[in-house]
Amino acid sequence: MALGRDHELHTRRRSRNLGVGLVLGAFVLIVFGITIAKLSSGQMMEAFDHTIRPSLAEQDK
Amino acid sequence: MSDTSTIQGTAAGAQEAQFGDYFALLKPRVMSLVVFTALAGLFVAPVAVHPLLAAASILFIAIGAGASGALNMWWDADIDAVMKRTARRPVPAGRISGEAARDVGLGLSILSVMMLGLSANPMAAALLAFTIFFYAVIYTMWLKRATPQNIVIGGAAGAFPPMIGWVVATGHVSLEAALMFALIFIWTPPHFWALALFMKDDYSKAGVPMLTVTHGRRVTRRQVLVYTLLLAALALGIAFSAIGGPVFLATALVLNARFVLGALRLWRRDEVQAGADGYRAEKRFFRQSLYYLFLHFLALMAEAGLDRAGVTLVEGW
Structure with missing residues (x-):
């Protein structure tokens, strides 16, 4: 069943949909913030990318 | 459930759950106490934490506590319906189904533990997971209906947040x-x-x-x-x-x-x-x-x- 844009269902669920939207938006911002905070405090974020690079080699004693 | 039945079912008079009802599932008043005690544990710890990571960690501890509250409301809907103090909660009042409360509880439990692991450390995440398990399974499903010592042992669940806050900062108990x-x-x-x-x-x-x-x-x-x-x-x-x-x-x-x-x-x-x-x-x-x-x-x-x-x-x- 196709729903019209202004179906009564939309009005009824407006607060719920708005709330979910805001929560998801906030979640994205939090994840972004955590990433920036972790990076700025100097934590390693380098993953293995299937190629040899200098940082993988053992350091000379 | 198809769209048609959703539309007809709700139009027939069943109450539509609003966002506030889902929020009420998380027991906001309990959450405020969790936020405060977790914050205290984090602040008292001798290790400084980046303010944003601290705020995010507190938020995820609170969401974890809320998730266990939702699981509690799913399991205890029959008791809540009888008691005056709890009869107006979303599940016994019929605004949210028991299954929906369970799914919200499980979903937020997993999310909060994973996110605390990312924003803080694995030890804090493990403690949060144990707290949720303790409150939802040990207290709600087992002890609450089995022994008058229910709240003595169950009280441990409420006692974990400052410890988790401390572990967020220090990494150990x-x-x-x-x-x-x-x-x-x-x-x-x-x-x-x-x-x-x-x-x-x-x-x-x-x-x-x-x-x-x-x-x-x-x-x-x-x-x-x-x-x-x-x-x-x-x-x-x-x-x-x-x-x-x-x-x-x-x-x-x-x-x-x-x-x-x-x-x-x-x-x-x-x-x-x-x-x-x-x-x-x-x-x-x-x-x-x-x-x-x-x-x-x-x-x-x-x-x-x-x-x-x-x-x-x-x-x-």
Whole structure:
């Protein structure tokens, strides 16, 4: 069943949909913030990318 | 369920759950206490945390606590429907189905543990996972309906947040974290039993084996006094630990003197006296217990704040 844009269902669920939207938006911002905070405090974020690079080699004693 | 049945079902008169109903599933009032005690644990810890990571970690601890609240509402909908205090919760009131509450609880449990692991460390995430398991499974599904010691053991779930806060900062559990845990753990029985004394019909109607129902009100009053005395000894002991100090000692002396006096008053009263004044002393003791916990943790934070500012109130402490 196709729903019209202004179906009564939309009005009824407006607060719920708005709330979910805001929560998801906030979640994205939090994840972004955590990433920036972790990076700025100097934590390693380098993953293995299937190629040899200098940082993988053992350091000379 | 198809779109058609959703539209027809709700149009037929069933109430549509609003966003606020889903939020209510997370027990916001309990969450506010969790936020405060977790923040205290994090602030008191001797390791500085990036403010944004600290805020995010507190948020995920609160969401984890809320998730266990939703699981509790799913499992206990039958009891909640009978008790006056809980009958208007979203599940017993019919605004949200039990299955939806369960799914929200499980989903947010997984999300909060994963996110705390990312924003803090694996140890904090493991503790949060254990807290959710303890509250939802050990307390809600098992102990609550099985033993009058339900809230004594179940109180541990509420005692974990400051410990998790501490672990967010330090990465491990230590004596100080255990002391904060113990403060809430020993505080829970007198707090809840005072409530059970004046909400007397609720628990017996629901068939929850509250101490007041199984062992009688005389025994409950004695147990409140015993735990209050233990609590006073513990609180004064914390004053001399690494997280204590003169501010905490002064706070603890005043609050515990009042709390012990309140418990003694409850112990001396019988049901006739309590009934005559509408359980005034019991209600006052319950209110006092809320201030008690709040002010003790505030004093711990004040000690940490003074320490960081380099202020020494008593030489050699």
